[in-house]
Amino acid sequence: MATVSADHYRDILLSDRPLIDLRSPVEFAKGAFPNSINLPLMTDQERAAVGTCYKKQGQMAAIELGHKLVQGKVKAQRQQAWSEFLERHPDAYLYCFRGGLRSQLSQEWIAETGHQRPYIEGGYKAMRSFLMAQTDTITEQAPMWIIGGMTGCGKTDFLKCRQDMVDLEGLANHRGSSFGRQITEQPVQIDFENALAVALMKHQQQHQQLVLEDESRLIGRVSLPLEMHERMQAAPLVLLEVSQHDRIERILKDYVTDMASAFIGRDGEELGYTNFQGHLLGALDRIQKRLGDQKYRQLRGIMEHALQRQPSGDLDGHRQWIDTLLQEYYDPMYRHQLEKRRQRVVFQGNHQDVHQWLDHKAGTQ
Template sequence: MSQDHTDYRDIFLNDRPMMDTRAPIEFAKGAFPGVLNLPLMTDQERQRVGTCYKQQGQQAAIVLGHQLVSGEVKAQRVQAWADFAKAHPDGLLYCFRGGMRSQIAQQWLKDAGIDYPRVGGGYKAMRTFLLETIEQALQQCDFVLLGGMTGTGKTEVLGQLEHAVDLEGHANHRGSSFGRRATGQPSNIDFENRLAVDLLKKRDRGLQSFVLEDENRMIGSCALPLSLHQGMQGFPMVWLEDSLESRVQRILGDYVVNLSAEFVELHGEQGFAQFAERLLESLNRIHKRLGGERHQRLFLLMEAALAEQARSGDVELHRAWIEGLLGEYYDPMYAFQRESKGARIEFIGDHAAVLDYLRNRPPQSR
């Protein structure tokens, strides 16, 4: 029988195909990029086996498990595993700790004539490896933050740097109160795993210095690892500047034109109504911070802009609430942040200057 595979570095650097034999409820809480969930047991079956284990012990639980997954049910699951193994001869299977579930799956595949390797230590060992990958990068690498007012195009700059780590990309969120995408966010575990794999691959290419966007602890519903967030309170900063006109145009593109298109692509005819609801809801989320009068004024501007967009497709009216929100809310907040972080800012410039600086900035010794 195949040896257990414990070279976790190889698994993630080479995107080894994997099938996860844990129950769907476990998989939903967190898994690894590109992994397929082909469970040994459904959530209900796993629950029954767990209850039996508590009440009658391990042997009775094993017997019940084999009763629940037998006959046609077993044949269908083995067939799904066999199809995966044949499609991915370089792949692996795993369960939570590399214990009984993956052993059973491996044995049943063996009985079907397929010798397929599993991951020693399972999900838990791989997850531990990825968390350690983040910690090692924080201890061994150089980090610099990219800051700037809302709409200056920080994400665009990151996209042009090979040593950037796009936290918002991994979280599938644009970072602000308006930052939710039409597609949902990953679980927090998935977010951390994506971040770790990104760092692992970049370090394997020889990169030891990374640029991150200056973020809050929460990017939507995804929380930055605590050690990373704490580190970011001391990392040096580069500040990106752009004109108000360019910023309004960029926000109009990202948060109105592109986001409404995302919703329409995902939800068809209902997409625009869902987009409009999301936009108004995002404004309502900062109601208290805006204050009643300002919120009401911006809300009416947004409603009028959405009505015109629905009627004619014209998005120009959106500029009014965007300018109001920047001038009266985001800019004063960011100006305060810039002042409080002033001692850490080592360079200020426009897109071209910041890109040039970050591409040529020598790594700082840790």
């Protein structure tokens, strides 16, 4: 039966080839590759039973038990699921954890449906190791520029205008602050790491320099690989400078009006707005200790009043708490952190100036 060797890992990942993940659902939920779908050979319970049998009675007894558990209608259902997917994606590859018995048996059963598909040698374990090595290599070798600036200066909007960037917050599905949670869930840690590695590999195909947003290691609940984050902390820092008015309006759009629209679009007018209010107030609650009791109560009162006025189109209350939060919380914290990194700053300016500066640097490499 055909296999795909480790020499093709790069091509598999860069081409976004469809992949059938044969592992159990609990294994898949812990992390998988982009463009993979979980069509398991065994359920979680079946896999657990076979694993226990393997430990107590050995491989042959475990294989025999596996065949007993997955036969007849159960086997036919799994064959049908594989066949239907392959009808839509005839170029898909298969993988299990190590490219062993599950891949081989699934490949045989798939062949019974008329589809001949190879499985990946080394399976999930080997290809993930390859991906993690790629992250280390690329972030070590690529000239790196880190885009910083005060909260609301539009770092994300700036990066979206560039081809030579990798969007860390987009991959993490989080804006990187207490207010940065999105309406949809973040990926699990391993999925984030795998997607990041693929994004870096694709970036490397076309660009020499790597432009990234200034991030703490944690972006929401997922964390950047340690070695990558350490390199980011040593890389040159480029600062965006934006007026206070523009910062307030950008935060108002991103975290208030757009987020309210997202909740209403998902949950309906009444429930959506209720859920949005809980989302916004919850973000403030998460920084209560750092704000201090008095400042927190003041800001929460302004925010609650603003939320009452928002449905009528009055957004000035939101502008008030945003302005206060920036001036009395985020900006002092940012200035304090910047002082410790001032020697890394190599350029600062508005969006246009920084774009031109980075374009010039790209042209000189």
